[in-house]
Amino acid sequence: MNLFTYQMKKRNILFVVFLSFFLLSKASPSDSISSVYDDGEFKTFYETRLRVSNKVATDVADYLITDFNNTPAHLFQWAFKDLGLQNKNNEVIIVVKSASRDNKTGIMHGVFDVVVPHFTTFKDAKVDAIVTKTRYTNGTIKVNANIIYSSLLMKNALGTVTFIPQKNNEVLLVTNAKIKFGWFFNIFITKKRYRSIIEWRIKKFAENLKTECERRKDTVVILNK
Numbered sequence: 001m002n003l004f005t006y007q008m009k010k011r012n013i014l015f016v017v018f019l020s021f022f023l024l025s026k027a028s029p030s031d032s033i034s035s036v037y038d039d040g041e042f043k044t045f046y047e048t049r050l051r052v053s054n055k056v057a058t059d060v061a062d063y064l065i066t067d068f069n070n071t072p073a074h075l076f077q078w079a080f081k082d083l084g085l086q087n088k089n090n091e092v093i094i095v096v097k098s099a100s101r102d103n104k105t106g107i108m109h110g111v112f113d114v115v116v117p118h119f120t121t122f123k124d125a126k127v128d129a130i131v132t133k134t135r136y137t138n139g140t141i142k143v144n145a146n147i148i149y150s151s152l153l154m155k156n157a158l159g160t161v162t163f164i165p166q167k168n169n170e171v172l173l174v175t176n177a178k179i180k181f182g183w184f185f186n187i188f189i190t191k192k193r194y195r196s197i198i199e200w201r202i203k204k205f206a207e208n209l210k211t212e213c214e215r216r217k218d219t220v221v222i223l224n225k
Contacts, residue, residue, distance in 0.1 A: 031047070031048045031049070032046070032047060033045070033046040033199065033202075033203050034046075035191075035194065035195065035199050037191055037194070040180055040186065041178055041179065041180045042177075042178070042179045042180075042181075042189075042194055042198070043176075043177070043178050043179075044175075044176070044177045044198070044199055044202050045174075045175070045176055046174070046175045046176075046202055046203050046206050047172060047173065047174045047175070048172075048173050048206060048207070048210060049166070049170055049171070049172055049173070050163075050170060050171040050172070050173050050210055050213050050214070051169070051170055051214075051217075052169070052170070052171055052213045052214060052216070052217045053169050053171075053217070054139050054163070054165040054171055056171075056213050056216050056217050057141065057163040057165075057171040057173075057213055058135075058141055058163070059216060060163075060209060060212050060213050060216065061133060061141045061143055061161070061163055062133070063212070064079060064143060064161070064209070065131060065132075065133050065143060067079065068108065068131040068145070069101050069106075069108070069131065070101070072099040072101075072108065072110075073096070073099065076096075078208060078211075078212055079205060079208050079209065079212070080205065080208070081208055082204060082208075083201045083204055083205065091116070091117065091193065091196070091197055092114065092115070092116055092197055093114070093115040093116075093117065094112050094113075094114055094115075095112060095113040095114075095115065096110070096111075096112055097111045097112060097113060097124070098110070098111045099111075106130055106132075107128050107129070107130055107148070108128065108129045108130070108131060109126070109127075109128055110126070110127040110128075110129070111124055111125070111126055111127075112124075112125045112126075112127065112153075113125070114152065114153065116188070122152050125150070125151050125152040125153055126149070126150070126151040126152075127147060127149070127150045127151075127153060127154075128147070128148050128149040128150075129145055129146060129147045129148065130144075130145075130146050130148060131143065131144065131145045131146075132144050132146075138165065139165040140162060140163065140164050140165065141162070141163040142160060142161070142162045142163075143160070143161045143162075144158065144159070144160050145158070145159040145160075146158050146159075150182065152182050152184070152185075153181065153182055153185060154179060154180060154181050154182055154185070155180040155181065155182060156180050157177070157178065157179040157180065158176075158177070158178045159175075159176070159177045159178075159202075160174075160175070160176040160177075161173070161174075161175050161206070161209065162174040162175075162176075171213075173206055173209060173210060175202060175203075175205070175206040177198075177202050179198070
């Protein structure tokens with residue numbers, strides 16, 4: 001084998017390897033989560049790909065807003081399902097006592113009991129939040145949940161769910177959360193506890209939205225048959 005033939009074969013092999021990695025990266029759906037702690041604030045980023053139309057994703061975003069504003073308890077049947085917020089085996093148990101929306105201000109008022117097993121229970125912790133939806137010209141839908149007041153749990157928090165239209169009738173679901181805890185939980189929730197208490201719940205919440213999107217997609221397919 002002469003030098004020219006050897007170099008051509010080597011280039012061909014490198015090209016095949018590169019092409020394989022490129023195709024695999026295109027074929028694999030995006031699904032990743034990461035969290036950082038910076039200046040007293042936890043930040044979590046999660047994204048996953050939905051094989052549904054933007055119409056389905058938009059309907060689910062509207063459904064989420066409607067439940068937040070009108071029937072927040074219903075969220076535990078789908079969006080908050082299996083998040084284990086009231087599971088006795090958790091390090092922190094959140095018991096929802098009441099939730100109501102002020103139609104004049106658009107503020108959601110929530111009252112919770114926060115139980116730290118074997119340590120203490122914080123009664124009637126209050127949280128005020130505003131949930132909004134923005135639709136952009138490219139079809140992107142963004143839902144923001146902004147906690148503007150918390151008597152105990154947090155100094156402030158912002159959760160964002162974004163549905164971004166993609167090619168081939170797909171949608172990229174991106175979830176962002178920024179949380180600054182109150183004095184007690186800022187001490188109690190270490191980086192390790194954050195992953196075991198908060199991070200996986202952010203991912204599970206996004207997965208619940210994905211499940212609802214896929215359920216609606218399957219329903220549409222059945223109805224169209």
